[in-house]
Amino acid sequence: MGDTMDGTRQRRRGNTRQRIQDIALELFAEQGYEKTSLREIAERLDVTKAALYYHFKTKEEILVSIFDDLAKPIEDLIEWGKDQPHTLETKQEIVRRYSEALVAAAPLYRFMQENQATVRELRIGETFKHRMLGIRDILIDPTADLVDQVRCVSAMFTMHAGMFVLQDLEGDPEAKRQAVLEVATDLVTQAHRGTGGSAARS
Amino acid sequence: MGDTMDGTRQRRRGNTRQRIQDIALELFAEQGYEKTSLREIAERLDVTKAALYYHFKTKEEILVSIFDDLAKPIEDLIEWGKDQPHTLETKQEIVRRYSEALVAAAPLYRFMQENQATVRELRIGETFKHRMLGIRDILIDPTADLVDQVRCVSAMFTMHAGMFVLQDLEGDPEAKRQAVLEVATDLVTQAHRGTGGSAARS
Amino acid sequence: MGDTMDGTRQRRRGNTRQRIQDIALELFAEQGYEKTSLREIAERLDVTKAALYYHFKTKEEILVSIFDDLAKPIEDLIEWGKDQPHTLETKQEIVRRYSEALVAAAPLYRFMQENQATVRELRIGETFKHRMLGIRDILIDPTADLVDQVRCVSAMFTMHAGMFVLQDLEGDPEAKRQAVLEVATDLVTQAHRGTGGSAARS
Amino acid sequence: MGDTMDGTRQRRRGNTRQRIQDIALELFAEQGYEKTSLREIAERLDVTKAALYYHFKTKEEILVSIFDDLAKPIEDLIEWGKDQPHTLETKQEIVRRYSEALVAAAPLYRFMQENQATVRELRIGETFKHRMLGIRDILIDPTADLVDQVRCVSAMFTMHAGMFVLQDLEGDPEAKRQAVLEVATDLVTQAHRGTGGSAARS
DNA sequence: TATGAATGAGCATTCATTCAT
DNA sequence: CATGAATGAATGCTCATTCAT
Numbered sequence: 001m002g003d004t005m006d007g008t009r010q011r012r013r014g015n016t017r018q019r020i021q022d023i024a025l026e027l028f029a030e031q032g033y034e035k036t037s038l039r040e041i042a043e044r045l046d047v048t049k050a051a052l053y054y055h056f057k058t059k060e061e062i063l064v065s066i067f068d069d070l071a072k073p074i075e076d077l078i079e080w081g082k083d084q085p086h087t088l089e090t091k092q093e094i095v096r097r098y099s100e101a102l103v104a105a106a107p108l109y110r111f112m113q114e115n116q117a118t119v120r121e122l123r124i125g126e127t128f129k130h131r132m133l134g135i136r137d138i139l140i141d142p143t144a145d146l147v148d149q150v151r152c153v154s155a156m157f158t159m160h161a162g163m164f165v166l167q168d169l170e171g172d173p174e175a176k177r178q179a180v181l182e183v184a185t186d187l188v189t190q191a192h193r194g195t196g197g198s199a200a201r202s
Numbered sequence: 203m204g205d206t207m208d209g210t211r212q213r214r215r216g217n218t219r220q221r222i223q224d225i226a227l228e229l230f231a232e233q234g235y236e237k238t239s240l241r242e243i244a245e246r247l248d249v250t251k252a253a254l255y256y257h258f259k260t261k262e263e264i265l266v267s268i269f270d271d272l273a274k275p276i277e278d279l280i281e282w283g284k285d286q287p288h289t290l291e292t293k294q295e296i297v298r299r300y301s302e303a304l305v306a307a308a309p310l311y312r313f314m315q316e317n318q319a320t321v322r323e324l325r326i327g328e329t330f331k332h333r334m335l336g337i338r339d340i341l342i343d344p345t346a347d348l349v350d351q352v353r354c355v356s357a358m359f360t361m362h363a364g365m366f367v368l369q370d371l372e373g374d375p376e377a378k379r380q381a382v383l384e385v386a387t388d389l390v391t392q393a394h395r396g397t398g399g400s401a402a403r404s
Numbered sequence: 405m406g407d408t409m410d411g412t413r414q415r416r417r418g419n420t421r422q423r424i425q426d427i428a429l430e431l432f433a434e435q436g437y438e439k440t441s442l443r444e445i446a447e448r449l450d451v452t453k454a455a456l457y458y459h460f461k462t463k464e465e466i467l468v469s470i471f472d473d474l475a476k477p478i479e480d481l482i483e484w485g486k487d488q489p490h491t492l493e494t495k496q497e498i499v500r501r502y503s504e505a506l507v508a509a510a511p512l513y514r515f516m517q518e519n520q521a522t523v524r525e526l527r528i529g530e531t532f533k534h535r536m537l538g539i540r541d542i543l544i545d546p547t548a549d550l551v552d553q554v555r556c557v558s559a560m561f562t563m564h565a566g567m568f569v570l571q572d573l574e575g576d577p578e579a580k581r582q583a584v585l586e587v588a589t590d591l592v593t594q595a596h597r598g599t600g601g602s603a604a605r606s
Numbered sequence: 607m608g609d610t611m612d613g614t615r616q617r618r619r620g621n622t623r624q625r626i627q628d629i630a631l632e633l634f635a636e637q638g639y640e641k642t643s644l645r646e647i648a649e650r651l652d653v654t655k656a657a658l659y660y661h662f663k664t665k666e667e668i669l670v671s672i673f674d675d676l677a678k679p680i681e682d683l684i685e686w687g688k689d690q691p692h693t694l695e696t697k698q699e700i701v702r703r704y705s706e707a708l709v710a711a712a713p714l715y716r717f718m719q720e721n722q723a724t725v726r727e728l729r730i731g732e733t734f735k736h737r738m739l740g741i742r743d744i745l746i747d748p749t750a751d752l753v754d755q756v757r758c759v760s761a762m763f764t765m766h767a768g769m770f771v772l773q774d775l776e777g778d779p780e781a782k783r784q785a786v787l788e789v790a791t792d793l794v795t796q797a798h799r800g801t802g803g804s805a806a807r808s
Numbered sequence: 809t810a811t812g813a814a815t816g817a818g819c820a821t822t823c824a825t826t827c828a829t
Numbered sequence: 830c831a832t833g834a835a836t837g838a839a840t841g842c843t844c845a846t847t848c849a850t
Contacts, residue, residue, distance in 0.1 A: 016809080032319030034236035037844060048811050049845085055809095059845065114318035117234030146373065146381040150364060154385055157363050158356040165355055171348065179348040183356055186392075187385075218834080239819065250836055251820085257834090261820065420830080436723030438640040441823060453824085455831050463824065518722035521638030550777065550785040554768060558789055561767050562760040569759055575752065583752040587760055590796075591789075622813080643840060656843085657814055665841065 017055045019045055021069070024062050029111040033063065033118045060122055067124045070105045071131070077101055078134040088192045091139050095188050098135065099159055099181045110164045132156065140191050151191035155184040219257045221247055223271070226264050231313040235265065235320045262324055269326045272307045273333070279303055280333055283340040290394045293341050297390050300337065301361055301383045312366045334358065342393050350393035357389040421459045423449055425473070428466050433515040437467065437522045464526055471528045474509040475535070481505055482535055485542040492596045495543050499592050502539065503563055503585040514568045536560065544595050555595035559588040623661045625651055627675070630668050635717040639669065639724045666728055673730045676711045677737070683707055684737055687744040694798045697745050701794050704741065705765055705787040716770045738762065746797050757797035761790040 023044045027036040038059055042049045056062045077097050084090040102109055112119055112128060119125045136142075140152040162180035169176065225246045229238040240261055244251045258264045279299050286292040304311055314321055314330060321327045338344075342354040364382035371378065427448045431440040442463055446453045460466045481501050488494040506513055516523055516532060523529045540546075544556040566584035573580065629650050633642040644665055648655045662668045683703050690696040708715055718725055718734060725731045742748075746758040768786035775782065 031323070032236070034234070035320070051810055053846070116316035118237070121233070121237075146377060147384050150360065150368070150381045150385045153364070153367055154356060154360040157359050157367070158352065161359050162352060162355070165359070166352070175348060179352045182349050183352045253835055255821070435727070436640070438638070439724070452832050457825070458830060520720035522641070525637070525641070550781060551788050554764065554772070554785045554789045557768070557771055558760060558764040561763050561771070562756065565763050566756060566759070569763070570756070579752060583756045586753050587756045654815055659842070660813060
């Protein structure tokens, strides 16, 4: 207590695991999973490749660990959502919280989005898909009108992709997030009201 | 009569280039660009790797050639759109045609969508981005309300992603496409009307 | 006769063989034998690789044919030399004629000089070595003093290497050749006189 | 006693880098750079190709490292020579020391001599050329008579080539070296005295 | 906690060569 | 005379992974 080993030390030594995750995610998001080699990660950290293997059993496990850490809040959110009544308010709340949760996990989601082909064959692929379906099932009844289902999927995609597609636009990120959120909320709301289908069109 | 000399045999030899493109796209879309090796492509075609190099200078060039062939109609569409007045009707027409054009190019777009990290560093990455911006500039004024811009981007993403995300849903593909189209059209229409910004909604 | 097929045609069509040799030697001398591919030669000639195989059975045979053509005068020279009495005058004459002969065969000799490692394993390697020994045996008795033998070898090397080593020097090529010739003649003359081994050796 | 713990065993592992260089130089000199594959080097060492890449980044770097190690004494010699007065004694001393230095670096120089076409495009090509010019500038004034310049170049070439050209001659190597040295010294001495030009001879 | 040394499998690419047309 | 299409063997190189220290 009160002594020097108060976190600084924890941050110097003993946080290699964390640093690996940080750099790995950065590189994965930037260049893709396959094009990022362990050599590159190790070099950036100024350790040897073998050191990575002290902390993680495989390359995939590095990714898995990142995913588990960063996607936890979102999993919690889904768990919470499942227990709520599927009212419009719940749905809007889910979308709002989801949008918030994505901020912290942005690089991970950018990675997931841009490396789907790779991710699909990885262990996290299934997990991720499950979660997406989890959210979808909260946002809309699987038996709902097709158009409304599309609206919900669209809402989710809008939130996922929105950020980094809008990345090269001017303007402050929070404003963009709000814009994305508004569009997503709209979509979910419309879907909930069941405006879908040709009736609306006639 | 009418079909000279069978054609099938004649085509057996002499269409290798096309067959390479077909198999390559199939594998690229299925497993990703990096994870698909030229050995695999060659084996599926029952030729040697060296044969691929007779027809294409590099692995990337195989992809480029596929892209150039399949994305041509979409490029044409954009060119056409640029010359039209930016009325609501034009926008809806663009969306409708775009949706149609995507059917033929579906596997390619699936590939582009799922391999963005890879594609970004390839020659076609820039080209693709340019086209997307081309469409966006037809659908919405770059100075428009942020929310409306998001709506347009969302419309495009909905069309891109819609198909294969909905792939595992029951129901006939054309019906799904119509549903996607409807949502996209809605989004573009709303964007055009400038309902963006929360004030308009309250 | 008197008609159009008077040599022009011979030069247009029908001289592909010659053109292959010319380009091949140029590239071999410039980049080395191994680093020059048949593809490159074919491209420069604007024919297909297969066309090369119509004219020559193998890559090596292209080189052999060049060698046989260009080195003929030198072979003749050696034959002539063998039948002469081994007087100083003969030796000086050989050196003089050799120096002259090298002008026409310069690119070939440059190639031989700069690709000895490669050439050694090729068929022409033995042939070339034989000729060199042939000249040496004219210039000096194999039982002569070691120093004088070195002088003769040095004379030959001076002539071989002289040209392209002096290539990057200013001055007209013929002047350089004369200089090289003078040094070579000196060496042979000294060797002949048996000055070998300085006072220190006597 | 005096030799701790044998040393041989300790060196078995841990000197792979050196062993690679040794075998590589041997093969490069014997077969040429291009015709020597990394597979071959690896096989001779009974390690995998990948092991070579642990110690050297590229094939070229193996050669560069050999060159850097073996040509160091010669570089030192040139540096030394540059600071001396350009008297006849200095020149003769340079030639003598150069001849000595070449003994240790013989296989490397044989390689350089026999693979000029290849070496020219490699990084060491320029370096080597620079050194040769360095020596030349010590041995003779660049404005000297052309014939005398040739004498100096000839002296250098004689030393380079002398050894392995005389390789297939009987007799002990040191005697041959002395013979080569004598001829080279003669040439440099004559060049220094400015006997060049036929006038001087008549 | 880490490293030094190495492996085995794989990859994109190139090459000389062949042969039916 | 020449081409179009293909092959088999090789090459330099990279990667994820292992393990003794």
